[in-house]
Amino acid sequence: MLSSMQGKDRTICVVCDMLVSRKSHFKSTFKGKDYFFCCDECKSAFDQNPYNYTLG
Numbered sequence: 001m002l003s004s005m006q007g008k009d010r011t012i013c014v015v016c017d018m019l020v021s022r023k024s025h026f027k028s029t030f031k032g033k034d035y036f037f038c039c040d041e042c043k044s045a046f047d048q049n050p051y052n053y054t055l056g
């Protein structure tokens with residue numbers, strides 16, 4: 001559903017499923033892939049347990 005709203009400048013905050021810009025300052029790299037977040041809380045949650053939010 002949300003995937004149709006994704007574009008080259010947008011992605012999904014994997015923590016809370018909100019649409020987020022790829023220019024977001026809240027960004028982490030995990031296993032060579034960039035992840036973007038809507039807020040610092042989501043980035044912190046991801047950083048603490050990235051496996052919780054990724055399949056790989």
Ligand SMILES: [Zn+2]
Pocket residue numbers: 013014015016017018037038039042
């Ligand atoms: Zn979020």
